Amino acid sequence: MQTLSNPVAQSAAEANPAFDTTIHRRHTRPVKVGSVTIGGGHPVVVQSMINEDTLDIDGSAAAIRRLHEIGCEIVRVTVPSMAHAKAIAEIKQKLSASYQAVPLVADVHHNGMKIALEVAKHVDKVRINPGLYVFEKPSPTRSEYTQSEFEEIGEKIRQTLEPLVITLRDQGKAMRIGVNHGSLAERMLFTYGDTPEGMVESALEFIRICESLDYRNLVISLKASRVPVMLAAYRLMVQRMNESGMDYPLHLGVTEAGDGEYGRIKSTAGIATLLAEGIGDTIRVSLTEAPEKEIPVCYSILQALGLRKTMVEYVACPSCGRTLFNLEEVLHKVRAATQHLTGLDIAVMGCIVNGPGEMADADYGYVGKQPGYISLYRGREEIKRVPEDQGVAELINLIKADDRWVDP
Structure with a gap:
């Protein structure tokens, strides 16, 4: 069963059941x-x-x-x-x-x-x-x-x-x-x-x-x-x-x-x-x-529904005119490289406007921040900025550095 970890959300849920996400x-x-x-x-x-x-x-x-x-x-x-x-x-x-x-x-x-x-x-x-x-x-x-x-x-x-x-x-x-x-x-x-x-x-x-x-x-x-x-x-x-x-x-x-x-x-x-x-x-x-x-x-x-976690949860924006790379193609590449993992949330966001906020609950983020480059996040923290063609490989390296990677 899910639990609310945010004290403010917990207090709001107790005061008003409409705020309860459990x-x-x-x-x-x-x-x-x-x-x-x-x-x-x-x-x-x-x-x-x-x-x-x-x-x-x-x-x-x-x-x-x-x-x-x-x-x-x-x-x-x-x-x-x-x-x-x-x-x-x-x-x-x-x-x-x-x-x-x-x-x-x-x-x-x-x-x-x-x-x-x-x-x-x-x-x-x-x-x-x-x-x-x-x-x-x-x-x-x-x-x-x-x-x-x-x-x-x-x-x-x-x-x-x-x-x-x-x-x-x-x-x-x-x-x-x-x-x-x-x-x-x-x-x-x-x-x-x-x-x-x-x-x-x-x-x-x-x-x-x-x-x-x-x-x-x-x-x-x-x-x-x-x-x-x-x-x-x-x-x-x-x-x-x-x-x-x-x-x-x-x-x-x-x-x-x-x-x-x-x-x-x-x-x-x-x-x-x-x-x-x-x-x-x-x-x-x-x-x-x-x-x-x-x-x-x-x-x-x-x-x-958050009742079981048996695969990677991918958070990805629907793409728009602000997107700095082919979001659908990149999401497929990220998924192909990481879909064998379990228990992780990985966000793939096309631009900086909504990226960090919308992916705040993700373990790792892959964000288009400037043309030709990818910003990699651990939670809310930007860890590194890498060329776009190295984005997926560097995401894997980041997961490995945190000892959360397993070979397929």
Whole structure:
């Protein structure tokens, strides 16, 4: 969590919350997923999901490893059959033998009790969708659900869910109750409509069953493909949990966000908005692209909000008529030379007018101060002025002199 280091800013924030630049994260219970902890004040966890058929042992293990090596902390795999559930054991064994243990989540759908019970032996968390776990084929002639019918199905859900809850509880493993806006159960649709309220009530029904069995290793998600629906559902979930004294961590995501620039913007609009409000303990950016493309977006969201620092933060002006060098070209050169570093803020500013002020919080500055020359700064202090063609090399030397350089 960020802290305010400026005493004046600290005083202003205390006097008026509008000045507070700290993200105050919602208090949640810690939930262990293998070697990773979600919630409990731990850093926001990054997740993704492989595309490979889980029956492909070698392909799945390789895909999981690729994701983990670039920063994906928890990996989800789909488990549509009993054969797939048993294959997870081999995948896990292969990972341990050839790489290392990776926290795994199994995705179980459609009357999946037997599958879930099998795969629970081999993974660290099981994700179920309340709208599909006990799947009821919709009736085209139904006009309503009576209270007795509603309760009857609720009891069937309890009977189906209870064995899974008990085995996860006894093994000390986790469950994600993952509600999707597009797959609400028919009785929830009839009772609450296709609404965030229906999503929240669907999650609460499953939470209460788990709690009645003294099981609380739960993570909750309420995903939708429309950002306003997703935002409303999570906010309502927090409200309802607060009213009920629940402190379960939340998994954030905009499902079916698509691809390309818009898919990234759409995911960021939903995930970052909630994170900025202190809501969310783990995230997944769902892109219609290779899973590896999701991880940089996750870390960029977290870095932009100051929730995790996993890369260099580049501060660069947008360029204008005062700029004394090709700013876009120089920024690319600086980034190419330093992007492997972590924990640094580097500013690239085109002129002296805004440079020192706008880059005041940066560790290092690269500023066009006079034609043909670059001024290099450490914080607010100008260290040296060098010819433009030596700027990047001298920036690296400055970082090395401060013992903050590591070779790529």
